[in-house]
Amino acid sequence: MLELFVDIKDELQAVESALRKIVQADYQILTETSTHLLNAGGKRLRPALAIFGAKFYNFDLERVIPLAATLELIHMASLVHDDVVDASMTRRGKPTVKAMWGNRISTHIGSYLFAKSLILISKYEDMPIISGVLSDTSVQMSQGEIIQISSSFDINQSKKNYFYRIKCKTALLIAASAQLGAVSCGADKSIYLPLRRYGYNIGMAFQITDDILDMIAEQRQLGKPIGGDLRQGIITLPVIYALKRCKDKKRLAELVTKVEKSEDEVNEALEIVRNSGAIDYSFNIAHKYIVKAKSDLKELPDIPTRRTLSMAADFVCARKF
Template sequence: MKLAEIYMQFQSDITIIEKELESSVKSNNDILQEASIQLLKAGGKRIRPVFVLLAAKFGQYDICALKHIAVPLELIHMGSLVHDDVIDDAELRRGKKTIKSQWNNRIAMYTGDFIFGKAIETTTFFDNPKIHEILANAMLEMCLGEIEQIKDQYNWEQNFRIYLRRIKRKTALLIAVSCELGALAAKADYKTQRNLYRFGYNVGMAFQITDDVLDFIGTEEQLGKPAGGDLRQGNVTLPALYAMHKDPDIFNLIKEMLATKFPENIDLTEILTEVKQSGGIEYSLSISDRYLQKAYDALEQLPDIEEKQYLREIAAYIGKRKF
């Protein structure tokens, strides 16, 4: 089954979530309202809400309750993107102007904070303290990931452990929690919750590594921004890390560029080519595949229902996606 077909299976419930998302960001302040709706309409795969719905199929599925988990998780993701764009000074996201470029940094930061607040407000539907504890911890860890990325910006002396810890906090954790909370809200048993968390964590790691690979090999049309954007913003990702550790000449080349903080309009063609030729792409994809295998292993521990195969299909899509 293709990814689009999986989404079609949940189309009515995804529509409910979309309407709830739009309702949740309503504000009496015109700027906050417009900025939030613009971000919402920019789209996205809604991967996190879909993971919530799929995980909930292993318990007592009730969209009226689940929307109060799916919506805050997507809002947290959206709010983090707004803050990311300020930190990275990004003008475009998914080919459209960012909130910080359309308004300014202050509006963007307060919009992100507003969206985070709405996420917390939506979750008050549940009186289970475990749900709130998991969500709060995820937000704290994401903030630590952001701080780490800022600290390591333009740092050419990073290692693989630092990189993996950063992407765990920035990306994998929220996907893991989406699976875990979907199961918890549906009252699935504890073992199922933990295996779904493991699945989501490993899929999330593979998702971010693949994303970092695409930043080197994708086209501007596919990415919605020029290739090499991560490196230009001072973020050294796995393909570049591998190339730098393998070849001293590539290390010196990237170090020199990072030291200058990439002057505007600098041509990254040489660096992109060197990273590709170093084997950095193949190495990164092999690490992504290892995480995907761990995700499949976690799936094997789950009850044999139809949605188990859907989760496998999504994991496979993440491993081979082109944008």
């Protein structure tokens, strides 16, 4: 996806510089842990979408930078907390904050980053829609995570349950990113609502693709061990499909609901899902969201940014990590 961001390379660099200044603190451990997260990289999808959204109306980088940084801080905070809950030792091929500093520090670093985001949002007091959307999104992100934890190892989940969970966990923040970039520069509903729908649809496709990659990607490309969702009892779309359609559904149910799994059992479950047609089915669902996202773009002015966002939508399902 990085090659799609070449047109906003300078703008993203300005956001990156702002983030590095924001995480500087009087206490070394705060700076070290936060900088470690930034150095771990990431797609910077949310800041990029905010910048692209702003390009549709009176683009002003100084107006967008605090918002773009806020979006990345919220995302980073959620990842730190996820790694504590999931006991993840690597992310993007590098040690997590949890792995290096432990659960107690990680929990508070996540909260610290989120608090930093609140300070940045105060810069938009003349645009209450920004704080309103982000506060509602943050509540729903937390709700999605709680639902995921409480439904661990529960094989009686429907596709509707799954789609609601990933909407809360992932799609809403991506939707907010595309929407609020335009809002920050003064765009009206005719611009920011199609952008929000676009962001929502690629967000849904993004998470479905993530869940597929957890089953089929190479560990080297993914940056973390595959099969992580199965180990944690997270029931994703491919598993929901396989539990209903595969010939080994009884054995798969036994494996999925087993709290402690050996590597052989994880691999067996992965193999059952892969052989069930669930991967193709899930990719097809993700592709339908991409088609919707590209349709949403047709409501926006026909500028080069619109074509870039269309290519970005295609990349969401084609990526390997």
